[in-house]
Each structure stands twice: as C-alpha cells, then as structure tokens.
Amino acid sequence: MTNMSKKSPDAVRTETLGKIGDLGKAVAKSALAEHDPFVDVPTRTISNTTYNEARRLLQMGDATLRRNLFNTGQARKFMQMVLLSKGCKDLLEARKTLSLRGMYYKSLHTIVGTNEKTFDDQEESDGILEDIEVALATLRENLHLFAKKRGTMVGNITVIDKGDSIDCRRMGTGGYAIPSICEPSVVQFGKCEAKFVLHVEKDTVWSRFNEDRFWETHNCILTEGSGQPPRGVRRLLYRLHKELGLPVYCLLDCDPWGHYIYSVIKQGSINLAFESERMAIPDARYLGIRSGDFVRCGLSDDVKISLNDRDTERAKQIAEYPWFAKKKHWQKEIQQMLRNGFKMEVESLITKDISYVTEVYVPERLKAKDWLD
Amino acid sequence: MSAQQREISVSEFFAKNRHLLGFDNPRKALLTAVKEAVDNALDACEEAGILPDIRIELLQRSETRFKVTVRDNGPGIVRKQIENVFGRLLYGSKFHRLKMSRGQQGIGISAAGMYGLMTTGQPVLIISKTHKKKPAVEVLLKMDTSKNRADVVSETEHPEDDGLFADGHGTQVSIEMEGKYQQGRQSVDEYLDQTAIANPHAKFTFITPTNETIEFNRGTNELPPEAKEILPHPRGIELGTLIQMIERTERAQVGGFLQEEFSRVSPSVSKEICAKAGITPRTWVKNVGHAEAEGIYKAIQEVKIMAPATDCLVPIGTKALLSGLLKEVRAEFFTACTRPADVYRGNPFLIEVGLAFGGELPKDELIRVIRFANRVPLLYQQSACTSFKAVLETTWKNYGISQSRGSLPEGPIVVMVHMASVWVPFTSESKEAIADYDEIRKEMKLALQDVGRKLGIYMRRRQRMRREGERRSIFERYIGEISQATEAITGTSAKRIYDSLLKVAKRKTEEADAVLNDEGKRVKDSDPLGKDDSVIILPGRVPSTGEPSEDEAAPGDRREDGPAGSLFEESAAEATAKPKRKKG
Numbered sequence: 001m002t003n004m005s006k007k008s009p010d011a012v013r014t015e016t017l018g019k020i021g022d023l024g025k026a027v028a029k030s031a032l033a034e035h036d037p038f039v040d041v042p043t044r045t046i047s048n049t050t051y052n053e054a055r056r057l058l059q060m061g062d063a064t065l066r067r068n069l070f071n072t073g074q075a076r077k078f079m080q081m082v083l084l085s086k087g088c089k090d091l092l093e094a095r096k097t098l099s100l101r102g103m104y105y106k107s108l109h110t111i112v113g114t115n116e117k118t119f120d121d122q123e124e125s126d127g128i129l130e131d132i133e134v135a136l137a138t139l140r141e142n143l144h145l146f147a148k149k150r151g152t153m154v155g156n157i158t159v160i161d162k163g164d165s166i167d168c169r170r171m172g173t174g175g176y177a178i179p180s181i182c183e184p185s186v187v188q189f190g191k192c193e194a195k196f197v198l199h200v201e202k203d204t205v206w207s208r209f210n211e212d213r214f215w216e217t218h219n220c221i222l223t224e225g226s227g228q229p230p231r232g233v234r235r236l237l238y239r240l241h242k243e244l245g246l247p248v249y250c251l252l253d254c255d256p257w258g259h260y261i262y263s264v265i266k267q268g269s270i271n272l273a274f275e276s277e278r279m280a281i282p283d284a285r286y287l288g289i290r291s292g293d294f295v296r297c298g299l300s301d302d303v304k305i306s307l308n309d310r311d312t313e314r315a316k317q318i319a320e321y322p323w324f325a326k327k328k329h330w331q332k333e334i335q336q337m338l339r340n341g342f343k344m345e346v347e348s349l350i351t352k353d354i355s356y357v358t359e360v361y362v363p364e365r366l367k368a369k370d371w372l373d
Numbered sequence: 374m375s376a377q378q379r380e381i382s383v384s385e386f387f388a389k390n391r392h393l394l395g396f397d398n399p400r401k402a403l404l405t406a407v408k409e410a411v412d413n414a415l416d417a418c419e420e421a422g423i424l425p426d427i428r429i430e431l432l433q434r435s436e437t438r439f440k441v442t443v444r445d446n447g448p449g450i451v452r453k454q455i456e457n458v459f460g461r462l463l464y465g466s467k468f469h470r471l472k473m474s475r476g477q478q479g480i481g482i483s484a485a486g487m488y489g490l491m492t493t494g495q496p497v498l499i500i501s502k503t504h505k506k507k508p509a510v511e512v513l514l515k516m517d518t519s520k521n522r523a524d525v526v527s528e529t530e531h532p533e534d535d536g537l538f539a540d541g542h543g544t545q546v547s548i549e550m551e552g553k554y555q556q557g558r559q560s561v562d563e564y565l566d567q568t569a570i571a572n573p574h575a576k577f578t579f580i581t582p583t584n585e586t587i588e589f590n591r592g593t594n595e596l597p598p599e600a601k602e603i604l605p606h607p608r609g610i611e612l613g614t615l616i617q618m619i620e621r622t623e624r625a626q627v628g629g630f631l632q633e634e635f636s637r638v639s640p641s642v643s644k645e646i647c648a649k650a651g652i653t654p655r656t657w658v659k660n661v662g663h664a665e666a667e668g669i670y671k672a673i674q675e676v677k678i679m680a681p682a683t684d685c686l687v688p689i690g691t692k693a694l695l696s697g698l699l700k701e702v703r704a705e706f707f708t709a710c711t712r713p714a715d716v717y718r719g720n721p722f723l724i725e726v727g728l729a730f731g732g733e734l735p736k737d738e739l740i741r742v743i744r745f746a747n748r749v750p751l752l753y754q755q756s757a758c759t760s761f762k763a764v765l766e767t768t769w770k771n772y773g774i775s776q777s778r779g780s781l782p783e784g785p786i787v788v789m790v791h792m793a794s795v796w797v798p799f800t801s802e803s804k805e806a807i808a809d810y811d812e813i814r815k816e817m818k819l820a821l822q823d824v825g826r827k828l829g830i831y832m833r834r835r836q837r838m839r840r841e842g843e844r845r846s847i848f849e850r851y852i853g854e855i856s857q858a859t860e861a862i863t864g865t866s867a868k869r870i871y872d873s874l875l876k877v878a879k880r881k882t883e884e885a886d887a888v889l890n891d892e893g894k895r896v897k898d899s900d901p902l903g904k905d906d907s908v909i910i911l912p913g914r915v916p917s918t919g920e921p922s923e924d925e926a927a928p929g930d931r932r933e934d935g936p937a938g939s940l941f942e943e944s945a946a947e948a949t950a951k952p953k954r955k956k957g
Contacts, residue, residue: 024862
C-alpha cells in the first residue's frame with residue numbers, strides 16, 4: 001500500500017479521480033463490447049488475511065471476489081458500487097467532504113420504474129464504500145469521506161486540528177472528540193509532555209479517569225474508542241506511538257470482545273487489513289482486566305457475567321488466530337477465562353472503590369510492568 | 374326403470390317424480406329446462422351434420438316466472454313429429470339402443486313442457502322450419518297428461534322471410550314456467566360455460582333475463598364424428614344378463630348366439646369360449662341350462678377378447694378439449710388426455726380428462742372439478758360422482774399441488790372429467806352423478822395421472838421460468854442506474870451503455886432459459902412438453918411475480934454455448950378471449 005501521506009493532497013486527489021475514472025471506463029468498455037461488466041474486490045475475510053510475523057501485523061492477501069453485474073446475487077451491489085463511485089467523483093471534483101451518512105443520502109433515490117430504493121439503509125452504503133476503497137486501493141479519506149465522530153482524548157498534549165490549536169489539558173469533562181480523519185494533513189501534534197497513552201474501552205471508564213485527573217498525575221494521554229475503536233482513533237493512536245514514540249497501554253474488558261479490540265489495535269482488523277500498516281501498533285500492551293483479577297483483587301461474585309455459548313465460541317476462535325496462537329501467556333489467559341466461565345467488565349473494579357481503577361489497579365500494573373503483550 | 378312404468382298415468386308419474394327429473398326447485402327447474410332443450414338441439418344438429426348455433430333466451434315475466442326460448446339451426450322437425458317429440462313423455466328410441474348420445478331416456482324436453490304447463494298453465498310454443506323454401510310452422514301444444522299426448526292449441530304458418538332461422542332451417546321451443554334465475558354455481562350460466570368447453574364445435578348465444586348477451590364462440594369448426602350403435606361386449610356382462618339373453622335369443626346354436634349378439638366375438642373366439650365351457654359352438658341354445666350358462670360366463674372372463682370397437686364412442690378428443698378449455702378458462706397451462714376405450718358391465722366407455730392451471734384462476738381455493746357425461750355437464754351431486762372420488766384418490770402432491778387428506782387439492786386448477794359411453798351409469802334419473810364402478814374410476818385415475826404428470830413437469834419448469842424472469846427483471850432494473858452513473862464517470866453515452874447491457878441481459882437470461890432436467894442438467898433434445906400435442910402453454914398469462922428472491926444461484930456454471938430453442942409452443946395463437954359480455 002502506498003503511503004499517501006507523503007503526497008500532496010492535490011496529487012492524491014488527482015490520483016483518486018483517475019482510479020474512479022478507470023473503474024467507470026472498464027464498466028463502459030465491457031458494456032459496449034456486450035460482455036458482463038465486473039469489478040474485482042479484494043476479499044476482506046480471515047481466509048484472505050495473513051499474519052506477517054516479522055512485522056507483527058495483519059496483511060490483506062491477493063484474493064479477490066469478482067463482482068459481476070449479471071449475477072442475481074451481485075447485480076444490486078454492482079449497481080451500488082458504480083453509483084457510489086460516481087458520488088465520490090462528484091465529491092472530489094467539488095473539493096468537499098461528506099460523512100458516510102451524507103454520501104448515503106447523496107446516492108439514495110428510488111430506481112426509475114420501480115419502488116426499490118438504491119439503498120435500504122446506511123449500513124448497505126457503508127459496506128459498498130469499503131468495497132470501493134479496497135477495489136480502488138485507496139483510502140476513505142482520499143474519497144473525501146469521513147465517519148461519524150467517535151472516541152475522546154484528553155491529556156498532556158496540544159493538537160492542531162485544521163489550523164486550530166487545541167490544548168487537550170483543558171478539555172473539561174467532555175474531552176476532545178477525535179475526528180474521523182486524523183491524517184497529518186488535518187491533525188498535527190503540538191507540544192507534548194505525555195510519556196504514554198492509556199486507551200480505555202469506553203466512555204464511562206474514560207470519564208472516571210478524567211475526573212480523577214489521571215492523565216495529569218501520571219503524565220499521559222487518555223483515549224477511548226467507544227468499544228471497537230473507529231479508524232480515526234486507531235490512526236491517532238498509531239501516530240502518537242509512531243511519531244511521538246509513546247507506548248500504548250490498553251485497559252479493556254475481560255471478555256472475547258475486549259481481547260479482539262486489543263487485537264485490532266495491535267495487529268489490525270481483518271476487515272480493514274489493508275490499513276494495518278498505517279494503523280496497527282504491534283507494541284501495544286494489554287493491562288487488563290485479566291481473568292486472574294477476580295481472585296487477585298478480591299472481587300465479589302456479583303461482578304461475574306457468565307460466558308454464553310457465543311462468547312465461548314468467539315474466545316476459542318481468537319485463541320486460534322495465528323497472532324495469538326504462539327503466545328503462551330495469551331493462551332493461558334484465554335484458557336483461564338474459559339475455565340472461570342465468566343467475564344468481567346472494567347467497571348467491576350468500582351465495587352472495590354470508586355477510584356480503585358485509577359488509584360490502585362492501573363498504577364500497580366504500570367509500576368510492576370505487569371501486562372500482556 | 375322409467376321404461377317399465379309405461380302403464381302409469383303420466384301426470385301421476387311426473388307429479389311424483391319431479392325431483393328425479395331435475396325439477397325439485399324453481400332454480401333447478403329453470404336450469405333443467407334449458408339443459409334439456411340445449412341437449413336436444415345439440416343432438417339434432419350433430420345427427421344432421423350441422424355445426425350447432427344455438428340461441429338461449431331467458432325472458433323474465435315476473436319475479437318467479439320465466440319464458441325459456443331455445444332456438445337451434447338444426448334440421449327442423451317435420452310437422453307430424455312435433456306432437457310426439459314435445460308432447461309425450463318417454464318417447465324416443467334412445468333408451469333401448471347402445472349408442473352414445475346426450476339423452477338416454479326420452480324424458481327431457483317433454484317433461485320441461487309439462488312442468489311449464491303445470492306451473493303456469495301456458496302451452497309450449499314450437500316453431501320449426503325444415504327447409505329454406507318451406508315456410509316455418511308455429512305450433513302451440515298443450516299436453517294432455519292423462520293420455521300422454523299433446524293437443525294442438527293453434528297452428529300457423531310463418532311467412533318465408535321471418536328471419537328467425539338464418540340457415541333456413543331449425544327449431545325453436547318456448548316454455549313458460551315458474552323459475553328462479555341466479556348466477557353462480559349450478560346456474561344456467563355455469564351450464565352453458567361448461568357445455569361450451571365440452572362442445573367447442575358449437576356456438577351459443579345467451580340472452581340473460583337482464584338482457585345481457587353472452588356469446589360463446591366456436592373453438593373448432595370440426596363436427597365430432599357420428600357415434601355408431603353397437604352390440605354389448607361379452608367382457609363384464611353379468612351372469613343374470615347373460616342368462617336373460619340366452620332365454621330371449623332367436624339363435625339356435627351357442628356359437629351363433631355368441632357371434633351375433635355380442636361384439637368382438639369371432640368364430641375362433643366363440644369356439645374358444647365354448648371349449649372352455651365344456652360345450653361346442655354347435656350346442657343348441659335350448660340345451661343350455663344354468664350350469665352351462667355359468668360355464669360360458671366363466672369362460673368369457675378367461676378368454677382373450679378384443680376390446681370393444683371404439684367407433685361407437687366419440688371422444689371430444691385432446692385437441693378439441695384443449696380448444697374448449699382454452700376459450701372458456703383464463704389459465705396459462707392446458708393439457709388433456711383421452712384414454713383408450715375400456716368396458717364396464719359390457720358397455721364400452723372412455724374417459725377424457727382436461728386440466729387448466731394458473732393464469733387468472735383463483736390460487737388459494739380448492740381446485741374446481743367439472744364433470745361431463747357424453748358432453749353434458751353434470752352440475753349436481755358432485756361428491757356422489759365417481760369422477761370426484763377419482764380426483765380425491767389421485768396423489769396430487771406428486772405433481773407439486775398441495776392436498777389435504779381426504780379433500781380436493783388446492784390450487785389454481787380446473788379439472789374436467791368426461792365419460793363417453795353408450796350407456797352412462799347415472800346414480801339417478803336426473804343424470805347428476807356417475808355411479809362408482811371400479812373400471813370407470815380406475816380409468817379416470819389413469820387419465821388424471823397423465824395430465825398430473827404433465828402439470829408436474831410444467832410446475833417445475835414454471836418455477837425455473839419464474840426464477841429466470843426474476844433474474845431478468847433484476848438486471849433490467851439496475852442497468853438504467855449503472856448506465857447513467859457510468860456516463861457521469863466516463864462521458865460515454867448512457868443510452869449506448871444501456872442498450873448494450875440490455876442485450877447482454879436478454880442473452881444471459883435466455884441462456885438459463887435452456888431446458889434443464891430435474892437435476893438441473895441440460896437436456897439434450899429439447900422440451901418434453903414442447904413437442905406434446907396435448908399441452909398448450911400461454912406464457913402471456915403467467916402471472917407476474919412480486920418481489921424477486923435474492924437467490925445467489927450458482928453463477929459459475931452458467932452455460933456459454935448458446936440458447937437452445939424457445940421454451941414455448943406458439944400453437945396457442947388462436948387463443949380466444951372469454952365470451953364477450955355486452956349490454957343488449
């Protein structure tokens with residue numbers, strides 16, 4: 001994957017327009033030749049994802065899925081792809097950006113002569129836009145699209161967001177909303193005293209840390225990603241780590257979903273494996289919660305949440321992912337969770353004391369360098 | 374049975390047996406009168422070799438009083454026969470002979486006239502013209518019930534150019550009677566509908582009491598061949614009947630008796646029968662006692678005898694059946710089957726079944742069974758009829774039609790069952806249901822299975838057709854969008870792209886139109902139904918589907934080796950519309 005950030009925004013724009021043009025020409029050409037038009041879309045599945053052990057990240061393989069117009073199962077998707085490509089072209093030519101939702105609305109209409117709409121919902125359009133991204137080997141940002149803002153940051157750092165200087169030390173209770181596009185062309189880093197980044201799973205835990213001014217007492221940056229972190233958050237974490245050399249620690253729930261969030265931050269996601277190189281942080285560390293914490297911290301039975309069948313299945317899947325399979329401590333961790341038969345959320349530590357997590361749990365872990373890698 | 378009641382006073386007989394003859398209530402009485410008059414008209418035209426053109430008019434006199442007028446283009450009735458035909462009950466030659474005809478007992482039209490007289494006091498009006506150069510005679514007849522004959526009330530000659538009979542000959546009968554006209558099941562309308570199906574060579578014009586004119590046009594211009602009269606066939610004759618025949622015969626020797634009084638008994642067959650019975654063809658008939666008769670009876674069952682001659686039976690025929698169904702039923706698929714003749718109780722008969730499926734027929738109802746005996750629709754007592762039982766006993770599930778246990782199958786289907794025979798065994802004199810003989814029911818089931826199998830093939834194919842239709846519509850729906858977006862991206866004309874893609878869409882779906890067998894493999898020689906004369910498919914009447922199904926049908930194995938002939942027969946070009954209704 002080419003590193004777009006090195007090119008000027010104008011050059012990227014021209015290149016992206018060229019790629020959309022090529023897709024259109026291929027369709028027109030095969031139509032006029034009375035052939036079945038198609039677009040090859042790289043497959044975004046586990047089977048087309050390889051774990052690069054040397055670089056410790058997920059990479060997308062070469063497998064593609066041919067999407068034909070003249071296939072009942074694919075016709076609609078093919079139509080949507082051409083339609084959204086045209087939408088992106090309009091956007092680039094107008095030098096404007098749109099949210100994914102905006103693009104969904106831009107391309108939404110009733111197909112002439114039917115009562116069928118071009119899209120049933122935004123989710124359908126979002127999926128096709130990801131297809132276009134990989135099919136054109138470009139990035140969402142280059143298509144001038146952004147997602148809904150999700151994720152918050154606070155800490156000893158100043159960022160310059162589209163020219164505005166933002167002091168993340170003075171963000172009150174709300175924090176700085178991490179934008180969807182965190183490319184250097186939009187967000188630059190200013191003064192930074194922080195020594196590390198603590199990323200927590202969700203907003204409620206983040207608020208606890210912010211209220212206790214953890215970032216101040218421990219001189220760090222505090223981020224959250226509302227569950228599975230969106231691309232903006234991951235890109236920002238990556239840049240904080242890469243450009244400022246800050247280690248990234250994760251505080252996530254002790255369940256398969258928490259484990260997978262860590263996995264995504266560390267190696268990249270299966271769905272967006274093509275973006276791993278610019279997002280994955282192989283050195284990210286997992287502070288907790290860990291299955292042994294129930295005993296170690298002396299938690300009450302009330303915090304246990306039983307593993308259901310889906311959790312168990314997912315945990316076993318994760319344990320078999322190549323990037324987990326060779327890590328004995330992770331195998332032990334997952335096995336113990338399965339043996340326990342229950343999961344725990346970060347909030348369970350609140351049963352000990354309101355600020356147990358900020359004053360005892362995390363400082364102890366950091367001091368003892370007790371994390372999973 | 375009625376033949377043995379000759380000595381009873383006709384009025385007494387009729388008053389007592391009204392219900393047996395189909396005059397139980399005013400609604401049925403009206404239908405029966407029309408039915409008897411039309412049946413007679415059809416028989417008369419066919420016997421004279423004339424394509425029937427029959428006009429039926431119901432004139433409402435008051436709420437419960439109607440004037441029924443039926444006019445045909447038959448040969449007309451010679452003056453001196455008019456009183457006999459229309460004025461006497463049980464007059465006719467149809468009862469004792471073994472010949473296929475609509476009427477059997479000679480009761481029909483005279484009974485209708487009698488009913489009219491009894492309920493309204495009005496005489497029957499007959500106008501008959503036998504030759505275009507001869508004037509029509511108009512006779513007003515009043516039945517004298519005690520004498521079983523008619524008195525002429527008045528008699529006039531019509532001027533030559535009265536314009537009543539366009540063909541120069543014909544008969545018109547008018548009966549005034551108590552009745553009730555109501556459309557729907559078991560109505561005059563339904564009777565005519567069904568008669569038109571079974572008699573596609575006939576044209577009917579029906580003027581309803583509300584002065585609407587309904588026309589039933591011909592589906593064919595070919596008259597059915599005339600039926601021949603035959604002798605009984607030995608197979609299936611009962612022992613008692615055999616003994617009776619032996620007692621009555623004028624033949625002296627058994628050989629002669631067998632050969633002359635039965636059909637299909639050649640000298641060698643008679644010799645074989647006698648040998649098995651332990652007698653010889655030269656044995657004197659007078660020496661044949663009960664034991665010998667029983668021996669002959671047993672021998673007949675064992676000896677191989679040719680099936681009865683089928684020329685005594687006139688089937689409607691697959692082609693005419695189809696054309697009849699085609700013009701009266703708005704369906705998409707038609708098939709018919711004519712079975713070879715078989716014998717019950719020594720009477721040859723044959724079964725024909727027609728089936729119409731889909732189109733505008735109601736989907737969620739039980740199928741409709743329409744029954745015919747010698748081309749006459751049977752509207753009453755469906756569940757007592759052996760044809761109904763045969764339909765029930767057929768396993769429709771095998772043909773893709775759902776059927777709950779013990780009930781009619783469900784689906785957009787009309788099944789017609791026709792029995793042609795020299796003697797149709799009705800369960801009663803009003804000729805409403807066919808008696809349940811094993812041989813008859815078996816033949817009916819075989820015919821039903823035959824049309825069922827064809828329907829099954831069509832059902833499977835229709836499913837494929839539907840899938841293809843859906844596929845095509847999916848493609849056609851999207852290529853408009855694609856062409857415009859592609860034009861916006863590349864500048865290539867959207868119209869050119871659209872036209873090209875439309876061509877591809879047609880080609881792609883045609884490819885998959887190719888005939889596949891049940892396993893989805895391509896059949897080498899084309900369509901099994903396509904070459905079948907007993908099948909008509911009207912693709913235009915296949916109901917269009919709603920939302921397409923999102924089936925991800927294996928795109929990989931799409932065949933690239935060109936289309937394989939059309940799916941449909943074009944033979945249905947003559948498909949005519951439903952009878953035209955127009956306000957008169």
